[in-house]
Amino acid sequence: MTDRNGRRLDDSTRAGQGTAIFGRRYRVGSILGFELAIDSSWIFIALLITWSLAVGYFPSEYGNLDPALYWVMGVAGAAGLFGSIILHELSHSLVGRRYGVEIRGITLFIFGGVAQMGDEPPTPQAELRMAIAGPIASVVIGASLLGLGRLTAGLAVPVTAVLSFLGYLNFVLAGFNLLPAYPLDGGRVLRAILWRSRNDLRSATRTSSQVGAAFGFVMIMLGVLAVFAGDLVGGMWWALIGMFLRGAARGSYQQVVVKELLKREPVRRFMRTDPRTVSTDTTLDALVNDYFYRDYHKMYPVVDGGRLAGCVTIDRVRAVPREAWGARTVGDVAVPCTEQNSLQADSDAIAALSLMRRTGISRLVVLDGDRLAGVLTLKDLLQFLTAKIELEGA
Numbered sequence: 001m002t003d004r005n006g007r008r009l010d011d012s013t014r015a016g017q018g019t020a021i022f023g024r025r026y027r028v029g030s031i032l033g034f035e036l037a038i039d040s041s042w043i044f045i046a047l048l049i050t051w052s053l054a055v056g057y058f059p060s061e062y063g064n065l066d067p068a069l070y071w072v073m074g075v076a077g078a079a080g081l082f083g084s085i086i087l088h089e090l091s092h093s094l095v096g097r098r099y100g101v102e103i104r105g106i107t108l109f110i111f112g113g114v115a116q117m118g119d120e121p122p123t124p125q126a127e128l129r130m131a132i133a134g135p136i137a138s139v140v141i142g143a144s145l146l147g148l149g150r151l152t153a154g155l156a157v158p159v160t161a162v163l164s165f166l167g168y169l170n171f172v173l174a175g176f177n178l179l180p181a182y183p184l185d186g187g188r189v190l191r192a193i194l195w196r197s198r199n200d201l202r203s204a205t206r207t208s209s210q211v212g213a214a215f216g217f218v219m220i221m222l223g224v225l226a227v228f229a230g231d232l233v234g235g236m237w238w239a240l241i242g243m244f245l246r247g248a249a250r251g252s253y254q255q256v257v258v259k260e261l262l263k264r265e266p267v268r269r270f271m272r273t274d275p276r277t278v279s280t281d282t283t284l285d286a287l288v289n290d291y292f293y294r295d296y297h298k299m300y301p302v303v304d305g306g307r308l309a310g311c312v313t314i315d316r317v318r319a320v321p322r323e324a325w326g327a328r329t330v331g332d333v334a335v336p337c338t339e340q341n342s343l344q345a346d347s348d349a350i351a352a353l354s355l356m357r358r359t360g361i362s363r364l365v366v367l368d369g370d371r372l373a374g375v376l377t378l379k380d381l382l383q384f385l386t387a388k389i390e391l392e393g394a
């Protein structure tokens with residue numbers, strides 16, 4: 001599955017907005033320059049797949065094998081699914097990279113994979129090619145695996161069994177993703193076509209996400225019907241996928257709206273100038289009582305003789321034992337202003353938002369060169385967005 005806008009879904013859980021579909025991500029390595037991560041939900045799903053293959057599918061399709069062998073086949077099947085999803089997402093990412101779309105990484109989560117895309121594709125044609133690349137890869141992989149399964153037939157039943165299972169699974173992967181339900185691949189194809197004919201990304205996204213949400217609703221209904229028909233587990237899966245799809249459709253549309261509204265707006269416009277600063281020689285005791293407990297901010301710019309020296313966060317203070325707060329100073333625990341906690345006043349508001357999402361820091365130091373220009377908070381950005389949506393509509 002490919003909400004390549006997954007970046008928003010992923011990051012929003014930390015900055016406290018949007019749908020919190022993703023849990024914790026574990027980085028496991030990188031492939032062709034793309035960072036590969038596993039969402040905690042995938043660990044659960046991998047165990048579930050291994051188990052259902054080992055005790056359900058393989059024994060019923062291929063009887064009379066050693067029970068231990070079924071578990072080996074189950075693990076191989078789950079690993080193969082893992083690899084198939086990575087290759088599917090990798091093809092989206094490779095085409096995206098060719099069009100200059102920033103790909104932050106690939107995350108495997110409960111319903112498949114997500115290539116995390118930094119921007120929308122530049123043109124409808126780029127969107128179309130990026131979207132179609134994944135299903136094409138899955139069809140090619142599926143056909144190759146089925147071919148291999150044919151070749152090994154009669155040689156070793158377990159190998160043939162796993163190869164054919166994965167072959168069909170890749171066709172299912174391609175077919176499911178080709179549903180015209182945005183943000184699935186098929187929905188992106190639909191969006192690309194609408195975008196091209198209307199020449200309006202926002203309107204194209206609105207229509208295709210409505211179609212996506214409608215598909216989600218149909219899946220939930222099918223799931224409910226299946227539960228009433230006695231298929232509890234299958235029905236719950238349908239309903240869960242439907243709910244995911246509705247959330248993702250709505251979220252992806254919101255993301256496009258936010259990007260349109262913040263496009264070309266400099267950080268300078270939203271920052272609070274003249275923020276309260278704290279001097280390096282202030283004790284941590286004073287910092288806690290006169291700053292953190294007084295105006296409840298979690299970060300203050302630190303100055304040393306009028307010059308910006310970094311910033312101090314509540315986390316840094318928490319790391320120091322309470323008994324030492326009287327003796328230690330802000331200078332001891334301040335961190336320098338880096339790209340991870342500060343940005344230039346002229347940078348894009350979208351860059352600020354994605355920095356907040358990526359780091360989970362909702363209050364950033366704004367610089368003008370190396371001078372302190374102000375402080376930017378997520379709250380101020382969101383208030384601007386709310387006002388703009390109320391005035392201009394979404």
Ligand SMILES: [Zn+2]
Nearest residue numbers: 002134177185
């Ligand atoms: Zn895909």
